[in-house]
Amino acid sequence: MEGEGAEVVPQWRVHTDGSSNRQAGGAGVVLHTLKGDKIECIIRLDFPMTNHEAEYEALVAGLDLIRAAGAENMVVYSDSQVVTSQVNGDYECKNGRMKKYLEKVKGQINGLQIKFVQIPREENECVDRLAKSASAEYMPVPDQVLSFVQTSSLIDEVMSVQEIDNENNWTTPLVSYLRDVVLPDGKDAARKLKVRASRFVLIKEVLYKRGFSRPYLRCLGPEEADYIMREVHEGICGNYSGVQSLVNKLIRTGYYWPTMQNDAQTYVKACGKCQRFGNNVRQPSEELTPMMAPWPFAQWGLDIMGPFPTEIRYGIPRVLVSDKEKQLDNNAFRDFCLELGIKNHYSSTAHP
Incomplete structure (x- = not known):
């Protein structure tokens, strides 16, 4: 049989997981060394992010730890199918921030013998517990667990403002005012922009919408909005939901743009599967x-x-x-x- 007698090379095992809520985000990492030792680490992420971004932050932190430990051959386990598939090249990464994270990961794994495996959430329970602990309002730190606090994203230093050069982008006047106090001509237009800008905040050159009962929502331009809506509706986590359900899911995922209701209605009406298999009355x-x-x-x-x-x-x-x-x-x-x-x-x- 092919492979019989081949020497089995010992491998480090690394489990990563990310968590995000309206208070903060959290990353958990568990390393299993060749000698059977276990190293646990939690990182509090004190900045707005989506769940996918938290998963990538945990993965990057895990790769940093195993490089610091001197490991060269390892298997990385994650329960995020999106992140694992993008790193393995099974899914195309189109979102701007996700591309930056993916480039960061590829730069870290250069020269390493590494394999990425997606596992069910129940098999990742140990690190899921650490991630949720890091994102709690009061972060408890168990004994003999490494802990860190991170105040900015690992990719923000290379991120530019989203689609600011697009004249038709609704975020342009808001970002210009919040960043450089630039107001449009006309007293009424300037007053309306000031009132509207009070509901937004600029964090690390990225525009977010404030919320009363939910975390900050990342504001998207037309191209990003189209991609995110397509992913939520029919992507790996999509279920071809209706208009209102799609809008609610977009908000829960952490995104906002002012025409999302009309855009979702137009998108669902143009979806062939929704029209063929939707719960529509045809009698x-x-x-x-x-x-x-x-x-x-x-x-x-x-x-x-x-x-x-x-x-x-x-x-x-x-x-x-x-x-x-x-x-x-x-x-x-x-x-x-x-x-x-x-x-x-x-x-x-x-x-x-």
Whole structure:
């Protein structure tokens, strides 16, 4: 058999995970050395971020630790399918910030023998616990666990303001005002911009929208918004949700742009799978028939059922309500009911 007798090279094992909430973000790393020792590390991320960014921050921190430890052959485990697939080259990375993180990771793994494996969340429980602990309001630090606090993203020093040079970008006047106090001509236009800018904040040259009951939402330009909406709707975590569900999911993921409601409606209407398999009513309308019963068992709903027990009898009903299947909507059945004085009422199909 091919490979028999080949020497098995010992490998370090590294588990990483990231967590993000409205208070802060957290990264957890667990290293298993060749001697069987375990090194645990938690990093508090004190800056706004998405869940995917927190996963990348944890991965970069893990790679920093294993390089510092002198490891050269290792397996990295993560429960993030998006991050693992992008690093392995299975998924194309189109988002600007994700590209920066991916370039950072590729620079760190240069010269190393390393394998990235995506595992279920339940198999990553030890490091998931560390990440959630780091992102808690009060970060508890267990004994013999390395702990750090990080106040800015690892890629912000190379990030530029999103799409600022685009004249049609809605973020341009807001960023210009918050960064350089640039106001448009006209007293009314300047006043409106000041009022609008009070709901936004500029952090590390990136525009975020303030929220009362949620964390800061990263503001997106047209190109980024189109990519994010496509990923959330039909990407690896997408479920082809409806318009309002899609908008709510975009906000929960941590993004905002002013036309997201209209953009989501247009996008869902143009989605072929949503139109073919969506929960849309395609049956023709039917005239509604009031269903009133003057006494118990005077009116029955009927469909193909049975066999019924013969020991229980309630007498002949006054009305039978059924759908329009041929078994109950034919001349023979109508004559049978007419002889017994039973009236036939018909409802829409499958709703007797």
